């Protein structure tokens with residue numbers, strides 16, 4: 001199953017800026033959320049097939065305080081995804097959530113829920129959660 005992804009710097013950004021001063025990001029940079037609740041990055045992921053997907057957010061958080069983010073698909077019900085400290089702003093890790101996507105474009109909005117804002121956001125990757133692999137005979 002091919003991965004679908006979008007770089008945060010190419011997503012729609014509200015109250016955040018694209019920066020590139022902390023190495024290790026993919027693409028041309030990352031999004032530094034403003035340090036305010038409500039700042040968001042809205043990715044567009046165009047799925048080949050509808051169904052449950054793993055949404056993997058690549059991020060860095062150089063603080064020791066979690067920066068939880070509320071994730072919605074097309075404005076639907078929200079789930080909170082935790083983004084704990086990664087040890088340094090140049091140390092990038094991933095967190096994965098599950099969500100149902102429809103075939104075609106899906107707007108996946110990741111909104112900061114605390115006054116610290118979100119973590120530095122590198123990219124979002126979506127993979128269709130298929131049935132488990134079976135062994136060839």
Ligand code: GCU
Pocket residue numbers: 022032033035089116117118119120
């Ligand atoms: C530092 C860091 C930024 C980060 C910010 C924050 O300024 O250099 O990349 O976004 O802290 O706390 O959000």
